[in-house]
Amino acid sequence: MKTPPTALFWLPVLTLAALLAQPSIYAAIPEIGSTLPVPEQPEIPPPQIPEEPLGGILLRKLAFDREFDSPVALASVPDASGEQVIAMQRGEFCAVRLDGSGQWRPFLDFREKMKGVVLFEEGVHGIAFHPRFAENRLFYLSYSQNNPRRTVISEMRASNAKDSTPDALPHTERVLLEIPQPLADHWGGHILFGPDGCLYIALGDGGLRNDPYRQAQNPWGLHGKILRIDVDGRSGALPYAIPADNPFTQVQTVRQEIYALGFRNPWGLSFDARTGQLWCADVGQDLWEEINRVESGANYGWSERDGPTKSSFHTHSFLPETNTTDPVHAYTRMRGEGICIVGGLLYRGQKLPQLYGEFVFADWGYGTVWALGMDPTSGQAVKRHVVHRKEPEHKFNPTLVTVDVDGEPVLLSQEGSLYRLEKDED
Structure with a gap:
């Protein structure tokens, strides 16, 4: 995710060089060495859809006897244990129960591997368990490394299925994919398995303001893309297989791992538990934060488009006759709505019927939680419900909106806490 101005006061690990590498700190500061003028602030557009509060739901902090270091x-x-594993940015992984008991235990300690990986977006980015974990004990990691700077996607095993509390076995790690990274931001890195059994990987554009090298639109690069791979097979010398129905398998000029393209810094992939539809929240630059319904082979526009509008910094398409897909919804900092979107899930649980069928998401900087109401016939967003607004004294900076084992919403917060959305009984 990106660093807003408030982070300047509480992130001592950031160096001046790292701050200047962040494109979203101040819209009025051009990239170092740039001779381009700062574009004028565009006219503030009217709201896309009406917003109204949604009552009857509260945000409740879960009780643990510890804080989790930047979850x-x-x-x-996916076994009978009822556990979930929290991945923390600096390399610690804990297995927890979100049943109110406060139970947690160590699962994997990657902190030695993360030494020196200290900048704001560096570190661990994701964890996903194989759908047949109960049989094969496999799970997958997404994290960053330096010297050279790169994203690593790897496979690891956990201890024997007879162990009711499995632990990770670090010596079994097998690297599947390494993607060189030009800068220490816009990593993306969220991973998850789809209902088709394939592993989906979200990657950011690699950094720099305005994506000057057009990485998100370059079909021969993996930056700014959502990838889809088959971890159970092999294609040639690759340590994974390319699914035969990936959209570009018959196109020699496009990397075959690519499922969709045109993303800036995708953070928060999720599948609709009822329909299998893939959703993605994409962190914007200066103006827009967006939510996308992701389809195979679609192009979501960055950096030729910025949210629902054409970008001001690229006057022509990277490739001729490029067709792009607009976001389902976008909100803007021009109206003071937020500065960094956090995905996100289409709610299909049972405890909060007023949320059913709505996309729940949040803003990291403002600590606001919304639910996007959709027309069931057209699939278009028609209303934005405010589920929670942060009080000024509340240290709540959500890093992910996800679900527990029963499909009920859980929010991770950077200061080290976990929260639930629950029915307000008052």
Whole structure:
């Protein structure tokens, strides 16, 4: 995710060089060495859809006897244990129960591997368990490394199925994919398995303001894309297989791992538990934060488009006759709505019927939680419900909106806490 101005006061690990690498700190500061003028602030557009509060739901902090060091991902263990594993940015992984008991235990300690990986977006980005974990004990990690700077996607095993509380076995790690990274931001890195059994990987554009090298639109690069791979097979010398129905398998000029393209910094992939539809929240630059319904082979526009509008910094398409797909919804900092979107899930649980069929998401900087109401016939967003607004004294910076083992919403917050959305009984 990106660094808003408030982060300048509480992120001592950031160096000046790292701050200047962040494109979203101040819209009025051009990239170092740039001779381009700062574009004028565009006219503030009217709201896309009406907004209104949604009552009857509260945000409740879960009780644990510890804080979790910058939690970034939560994955359910697909066995009978009822555990979920929290991935923390600096390399610690804990297995927890979100049943109110406050139970947690160590699962994997990657902190030694993460030494020196200290900048704001560096570190662990995701964890996903194989759908047949109960049989094969496999799970998958997404994290960053330096020297050279790169994203690593790897496979690891956990201890024997007879162990009711499995632990990770670090010596079994097998690297599947390494993607060189130009800068220490716009990593993306969220991973999850789809209902088709394939592993989906979200990657950011690699950094720099305005995506000057057009990485998100370059069909021969993996940056700014959502990838789809088959971890159970092999294609040639690759340590994974390319699914035969990936959209570009017959196109020699496009990397075959690519499922969709045109993303800036996708953070928060999720599948609709009822329809299998893939959703993605994409963190914007200066103006827009967006939610996308992701289809195979679709192009979501960055950096030729910025949210629902044409970008001001690229006057022509990277490739001729490029067709792009607009976001389902976008909100803007021009109206003071937020500065960094956090995905996100289409709610299909049972405890909060007023949320059913709505896309629940949040803003990291403002601590606001929304639910996007959709027309069931057209699939278009028609209303934005405010589920929670942060009080000024509340240290709540959501890093992910996800679900527990029963499909009920859970939010991770950067200060080290976990929260639930629950029915307000008052």
